[in-house]
Amino acid sequence: MNKLLELKSINAAYDDTLVLKDVDLVVKENDFVGIIGPNGGGKTTLLKVILGILKPISGEIHVNGSTIGYLPQINQVDKKFPISVRDVVLSGLMGVKKLFGRYSPENRKRANELMDQMGILHLKNKNIGELSGGQLQRVFLCRAIISDPQLLILDEPDTYVDSNFEGELYDILDQLNDHIAIVIVSHDVGTICSHVKTIACVNQTLCYHDSNIISQEQLKAYNCPIDLITHGEVPHRVLKHH
Amino acid sequence: MNSIFELFQYQFFNNAVFAAIMASITCGIIGSYIVARRIVFISGGITHASFGGIGIAWYMGLNPILGAALFGVLSAFGIEWLSKKTDVRQDSVIGILWALGMALGIIFIYMTPGYAPNLMSFLFGNILTVSSLDLFLLLGLSILTILVFAMFFKPILYVAFDEEFAKTQRIPVQFISYLMIALVALAIVLNIRVVGIILVISFLTIPQTIANMFTKDFKRMIFGSIGFGLLGSFIGLLVSYKINAPSGATIIFSFVMLFVIAKLVQLSLIAVRRREGVKEAK
Numbered sequence: 199m200n201k202l203l204e205l206k207s208i209n210a211a212y213d214d215t216l217v218l219k220d221v222d223l224v225v226k227e228n229d230f231v232g233i234i235g236p237n238g239g240g241k242t243t244l245l246k247v248i249l250g251i252l253k254p255i256s257g258e259i260h261v262n263g264s265t266i267g268y269l270p271q272i273n274q275v276d277k278k279f280p281i282s283v284r285d286v287v288l289s290g291l292m293g294v295k296k297l298f299g300r301y302s303p304e305n306r307k308r309a310n311e312l313m314d315q316m317g318i319l320h321l322k323n324k325n326i327g328e329l330s331g332g333q334l335q336r337v338f339l340c341r342a343i344i345s346d347p348q349l350l351i352l353d354e355p356d357t358y359v360d361s362n363f364e365g366e367l368y369d370i371l372d373q374l375n376d377h378i379a380i381v382i383v384s385h386d387v388g389t390i391c392s393h394v395k396t397i398a399c400v401n402q403t404l405c406y407h408d409s410n411i412i413s414q415e416q417l418k419a420y421n422c423p424i425d426l427i428t429h430g431e432v433p434h435r436v437l438k439h440h
Numbered sequence: 441m442n443s444i445f446e447l448f449q450y451q452f453f454n455n456a457v458f459a460a461i462m463a464s465i466t467c468g469i470i471g472s473y474i475v476a477r478r479i480v481f482i483s484g485g486i487t488h489a490s491f492g493g494i495g496i497a498w499y500m501g502l503n504p505i506l507g508a509a510l511f512g513v514l515s516a517f518g519i520e521w522l523s524k525k526t527d528v529r530q531d532s533v534i535g536i537l538w539a540l541g542m543a544l545g546i547i548f549i550y551m552t553p554g555y556a557p558n559l560m561s562f563l564f565g566n567i568l569t570v571s572s573l574d575l576f577l578l579l580g581l582s583i584l585t586i587l588v589f590a591m592f593f594k595p596i597l598y599v600a601f602d603e604e605f606a607k608t609q610r611i612p613v614q615f616i617s618y619l620m621i622a623l624v625a626l627a628i629v630l631n632i633r634v635v636g637i638i639l640v641i642s643f644l645t646i647p648q649t650i651a652n653m654f655t656k657d658f659k660r661m662i663f664g665s666i667g668f669g670l671l672g673s674f675i676g677l678l679v680s681y682k683i684n685a686p687s688g689a690t691i692i693f694s695f696v697m698l699f700v701i702a703k704l705v706q707l708s709l710i711a712v713r714r715r716e717g718v719k720e721a722k
Contacts, residue, residue: 249608268608279601280476280658289598293609299594325656341605 200227201262202349202379203248208257210240210247217243218254221404225349229379230371232394234387239401241383245353248381265293267347267378269338271354277327283337284322287313290341312340316370332363339367343374350374352382356389368393447681455575456567456677456687462578463567463634463643464669469585470627471644471669472662473620475652477600482519482621484641485534487628489515489541491637494562495548504562505574508629515541516625520617565636565688567677574633581630585623589662596620597658635688646695647672650702672698 203225210218217240225231235241246252247259249268267290287309288301295301313319316336326334335355342350352371356364371380372393384390391397397407447453474483490512497507515537523530549559561569589596599606599616607613631640651664675698676691683690 251604251607265609275602280656280661281601292598292611
C-alpha cells in the first residue's frame with residue numbers, strides 16, 4: 199500500500215512550549231484515521247504540521263501525490279464575508295489552478311455535481327452568511343474534495359452541527375473513503391470510534407492504535423482523560439466513575 | 441444647471457473631476473477589500489502613520505506625498521509582519537504607530553523653518569488644488585490596482601476569505617498579503633490629497649458599506665462602491681464649490697447622506713418583502 203503521508207520524529211512548539219514530541223505517523227491509501235486527545239494535547243497542532251501551516255522545529259514530513267483536502271473548523275471563517283457558496287466550493291481548486299488559472303466548464307460542472315451530491319445545489323448563489331452550520335459544513339466538504347485529493351483532513355467536523363447531520367456526514371465520509379484516505383480530528387470519541395478504522399491518540403506524544411478499539415487501560419497509559427466507548431452492534435459509551 | 445457645465449471651462453475643476461474619478465476607482469476596489477477583510481482599523485493606522493512621512497519629507501525639502509507613500513508602505517509592512525507573530529496584539533501596535541506617525545509629522549513640520557501653508561490640505565484634503573503630479577500618481581495607481589485585481593482576483597478573494605485554507609493549497613499567501621497591504625497603503629496616501637488624512641478612511645469604507653447593503657458578492661461590491669464613490673464625490677464637489685467649504689468634508693458629508701438614504705431604502709425594501717411574505721403565508 200502506498201504511503202500518502204509520513205511524519206518522522208516531529209517536534210513542534212509555540213514559542214517555548216513544546217506541543218508535539220517525537221511524533222511519527224504514517225497514513226496509507228484507504229486509511230481512515232481518527233485523531234483523539236484532550237484539549238491542548240496537540241491535535242490541531244498536528245494538523246497544522248501535516249498541512250504545512252506550522253513549521254515543526256525538527257523532524258521530516260513527506261506528502262505524496264496531489265494536494266491535501268482540508269476541512270477547517272467552521273468558526274474559523276468570517277461568515278459575513280461577501281462570498282457565494284459556489285465561489286467557496288470552486289476555491290478548493292486554487293491549488294491546482296495556481297495564481298492565474300481560470301475555471302473551465304468541467305470545473306464548474308464538477309462543482310455543480312458535488313453540490314448536488316451534498317444537497318446544496320439550490321444554495322449555490324447564496325452568500326455563506328445565509329447558511330446554517332450543517333449547510334456550511336457541506337460547502338466546506340465540497341471545497342475540500344473538489345480537487346480530488348488522495349488525502350482528506352477534517353478538523354472537528356462534528357462541532358456546531360446537530361446529530362442528524364453528524365450521521366449524514368459520516369455516511370458521506372464512509373463513501374469517500376473508498377478512494378480517499380481520511381484523517382479526522384474529533385473530541386467526540388464515541389462517534390468517531392464507530393466509523394474510523396484506526397485511532398491515534400495525541401497528548402504531546404502520539405500513540406497509534408491499529409484498530410478502532412481502545413481500552414480504558416490504554417487510555418490511562420497514554421494519559422488520555424477522555425470517555426471510553428465500547429463497540430457492538432449499537433455503539434454506546436461507558437463513562438468513567440464520577 | 442448651466443452653471444455646472446460652465447465649471448468645466450476651468451482647468452482646476454476638470455482636474456478635480458479627474459481626481460474624483462481616480463479616487464472612486466482606487467478607493468472602490470481597495471476599500472471593498474478593506475471592508476470585506478475587516479481591516480478598517482489597520483487602514484486607519486496606516487493613514488495616520490503616513491503623516492510622519494509627510495513631516496519628514498517636508499523637513500528634508502522632498503515631495504510630501506512621496507514621503508508619505510514610503511512611510512505608509514513601510515508601516516503597512518510592519519503591521520502585516522507583526523500580525524503574523526501570534527504573541528503580538530495587533531491593535532495595540534496599530535495604536536502606537538498611529539500616534540507615532542502623527543507626532544513625528546507635527547514635530548518635523550514645526551522644525552521646518554518658514555510657514556507650512558499646505559498643512560491643512562493634508563489634514564482635510566482639497567480636491568480643487570490637486571497638482572498634475574498628484575493626478576499622474578493617482579492614474580498610475582488606478583491602472584496598477586485594476587491590473588492586480590484583474591490578474592489575481594481569485595487568489596486575492598480566497599486569501600482574504602480563508603488564509604489558512606489558501607496556505608494548505610500552496611498559494612503564495614505571503615506574497616498576496618504583502619502586495620495587498622502595499623496597495624492599501626498607496627491608495628490611502630495618494631487619496632490623502634483628495635480628501636485628507638482625517639477623512640480618507642470614510643472614502644474607503646462608506647461607499648463600500650452602502651454597496652454591501654445591496655449585494656453580498658465581492659465583485660459587485662467593488663463596482664457598486666466605485667459607483668457610489670463617483671456619485672458622492674460629484675455631489676460633494678458641487679456643494680464644495682457652491683458653499684465654498686473644503687471639498688474633503690463636503691464629499692464625506694454627501695457619502696454619509698447617501699448612506700442614510702440607502703439605509704432607509706434597504707429598510708423599506710425589507711418591510712415590503714416581509715409584508716408580501718405574510719400575504720403569501722395567509
